[in-house]
Amino acid sequence: MYVIIVGCGRVGSDLAKILVNENHNVVIIDIEPKSFERLGETFNGITLAGNGFDFELLKSAGIEKADAFCAVTNSDNTNLVAAQVAKKIFKVPKVIARVYNPNRANIYRALGLDIISGTILVASMIRDKVVESRLSSFLIESGDVGVLEIFVDENIKDKTVSQINIAGELIVATIRRNKEIIIPQPETKVQDSDILIAIVKTTSLDKIKKLFKLY
Numbered sequence: 220m221y222v223i224i225v226g227c228g229r230v231g232s233d234l235a236k237i238l239v240n241e242n243h244n245v246v247i248i249d250i251e252p253k254s255f256e257r258l259g260e261t262f263n264g265i266t267l268a269g270n271g272f273d274f275e276l277l278k279s280a281g282i283e284k285a286d287a288f289c290a291v292t293n294s295d296n297t298n299l300v301a302a303q304v305a306k307k308i309f310k311v312p313k314v315i316a317r318v319y320n321p322n323r324a325n326i327y328r329a330l331g332l333d334i335i336s337g338t339i340l341v342a343s344m345i346r347d348k349v350v351e352s353r354l355s356s357f358l359i360e361s362g363d364v365g366v367l368e369i370f371v372d373e374n375i376k377d378k379t380v381s382q383i384n385i386a387g388e389l390i391v392a393t394i395r396r397n398k399e400i401i402i403p404q405p406e407t408k409v410q411d412s413d414i415l416i417a418i419v420k421t422t423s424l425d426k427i428k429k430l431f432k433l434y
Contacts, residue, residue: 223248223285223311225271225301226292230317232257234289239264246280249292271301277309287313291335295320302332365421366392369431371413381405383415388423391415 220243224231227249235247235258245264249255252268269276271290282288288305290298295318302316315333328334367389369375375383380391380403394401395414401407409415419427427433 220244220286221281221284222246222287222289223277223280223282223305225249225288225290225298226317227251227254227257227266228291228293229257231289231291234291235264236262248276248280271297272304274304274308277304282309282311285309285311287311287315289315289317291317293319299330299332303330306331363421364418365424367417367419367424367427369415369417369433371409371411371415372432373411374432375409376411377408379405380407380409383409385423385427387420389417389419389427391417 220238222238222243222245224235224238224245224247227235227247231247231249232254235245238245239262246267247255247258247264248267248269248271250268250270252266255266255268258264258266265280267276267280271277271292282305285305288302288309288311290301290305292298292301298316298318302314305311306314313333315335317335319336369391380394384390384405391403393416394403394407394409395416396410396412
């Protein structure tokens with residue numbers, strides 16, 4: 220993929236390094252040239268100093284061929300403007316903007332942007348650790364479903380995945396078996412000490428917890 224990132228702070232620099240290590244083509248833009256020091260000497264993407272919504276700079280960054288555009292500066296307003304330029308003017312297929320103010324997230328979504336709110340994400344993660352340590356509802360943005368860990372015991376050992384799944388309420392997505400990750404088939408049998416990673420309807424959570432003795 221050809222990815223343009225606006226903002227070389229902690230998030231932007233880490234994102235750029237991850238993408239480059241996965242052999243994607245990356246251009247990262249920041250108004251402060253010194254910020255590129257975060258990328259390290261081995262970074263082989265392109266760095267451009269300047270404003271992340273400057274038309275000429277974006278053209279020189281190759282935005283007209285970009286597959287994705289990520290606005291992750293420390294300014295919500297900059298991220299919104301840059302993302303809107305990428306989406307509306309240059310028609311980049313995938314545009315993502317980071318926001319700090321969670322009250323703005325729904326406004327940005329109404330403008331057709333994919334939004335990542337670090338504030339909401341961290342708050343939700345802490346909430347899950349406090350209230351439902353096995354459930355990660357923050358991974359699914361709508362809140363209608365969550366990701367649940369189920370430790371296999373005598374009650375479900377040797378059952379198949381199709382016997383464990385509950386239509387419309389729970390589906391086993393992966394199995395952690397020792398250090399191996401398994402994408403199961405319906406006929407896959409679970410073993411003692413397996414950890415099932417399941418998608419669960421949040422309205423069915425109490426029922427699922429009772430069924431699998433997760434209290």
